[in-house]
Amino acid sequence: MLSFLDTLVQGVLLGGLYALFALGQSLLFGVMRLTNTAHGDFIILSAFVAWSLAVVTGSPWLALIVLLPLAFAGGYLLQRLVLNGTIGKDPMRSLVVTFGLAIVIQNVLQQIYTADPRSIDSGGLNTATFQLAEGFSIGALPLLIFAAALALTVGLQLLFDRTDLGRAFRAVSDDREAAELMGLDHRHVYALATGIAFLVVAFAGTLHGMKTTVSATDGPSLLLYAFEAVIIGGMGSFYGTLVGGMLLGVTQDIGFRIDPGWGIWTGHVVFLGALLLRPSGLFPRTR
């Protein structure tokens, strides 16, 4: 019983990390239906930049504070200068451009940081645990990551539902031409959305780099987890994405306990099963 509870709790905490990976992608899906195939690579890129900043500043938190404005500016400019030109009915252009960027990021990282995996020094936070019972403890960092995922989910949902910017996001998503007639510049609105998505990416990358080791070619598997969380949860709902991430985390954790070789496989298969049974996800929002 305790081991079952342990699996569940660890799975949910892992799911918090996956939700963190997925929230940025969820925002881009919601606002402009853009599939960014380099999403995982941008998370890894921010982990490496955070690693370098942490070496310079001596603290992962200072590194994150420096990284956040850089990430926002990077996301804004990427959308404004490159991705805006690829959005349209045909998914080919945006998929090819982001896939090309993914390959560029992976290989540039490999060139600069070599193929060795590395981890951001969290000052002992990654090994600190709370002992809840005999053989059942919770890591401080996974708990912090989960809290961050929860806070960002609520924050993004409130931003989307309650603010002027959120209304602009919903407007360009529903009907771009009509939104333009109301005085919105969709190129600017899209770029703001990507800037905000990249803030989440910066959080995800830094915390992921503190929790475990990252290497230059990890991006694609992060992309797949993020994508699965978004689809399981239902497109367009941040709460859905959080639940989707947790479901994926629990499923993988159960799989890992049965046989370490099949953990990720179990996650993928449950995702495909969910797709067959409920193609629109658990909490679909029509926007």
Place this chain on the structure above:
Amino acid sequence: MTAAFTVSRATRASRIGGAVAAVLVLWLSTFPWWADPGWMREFEEMSCYLIFALMWNLLAGYGGMVSIGQQAFVGLGGYALLVLGNHLHVNPFLAVPLAMVATLALAVPVSFIAFRLQGGYFAIGTWVIAEVFRISIANISTVGGGSGTSLTALRGISRSTREAATFWLCLAGATAAVAAVYGFLRSREGLALLALRDSETAAESQGVDVTRTKRAVYLIAAAGAGLAGALYFLGNLRISPDAAFTVNWSAFAIFIVVVGGVGTLEGTLVGVALFYLLNKLFSDYGTWYLVGLGLLAVVVTLKFPAGLWGFVSRRFDLHFFPVHRRLIPPERDRACAT
């Protein structure tokens, strides 16, 4: 008297091109008697990329189904060859077409899952499917597990026989793939596909069965990828899950098709030739070479969406593999026009 308009698809370039292609295939088929085994090996690899890229172009460029998961069928084709040859003791060369058929059969249920998704979601969903196959096979120890295994079925076949047979199979496979895609695009179903790509709603209103046509394309593309996989690992003599199901297959196909010219047959051929040249000249640069390929794909997509062949064909009105019907005015009108 009303002069009749005629409809034609053949162009002067297509007639000359067809003749040149036939001579080229005949010339290539003599390679095993005189050519350097190194050249033959390079040709075999490139013909696998050509087959795979042709199928990716059919699926994404004509069918509008952009997939990053076609490597699933490369791997399945390769492993089908392994199981047929090593475990069922089928002649390994005969096993190549059988592996293609096996891949086609496996693609039928897969299509029902993949078709739950559209657009960008389809692209990444197919990638997840490929990962499921990779991890599954990496966990099956009878086919070598994670580290892979050798094609022991080829034991006892003399080296020269093996090299010649592999070469001819690759040449035949590549020729058949070009002919099959060309034939499909000129057929009734091909016309339906072209209509679909331009407007799904309009095509449907003209009686095109959208799902049936898309599924047919998906299955043809899967079978072709399976053939590419079987041929690749027949020449490679060794297979592992990481090599068989690597996303690099999709990355190279995207590069070849996009830079060559998406949605044209000639574009894929030009793309493969360019890919071969770049590989030959720059692959020693390792990571920077891959950075260059990625950047080139990005720049071409943004600035030259028609690709290299699209530029040439528009500039000079050249069509070696014409798929479109052209209206030719009657003789008298043409005389007036000139």
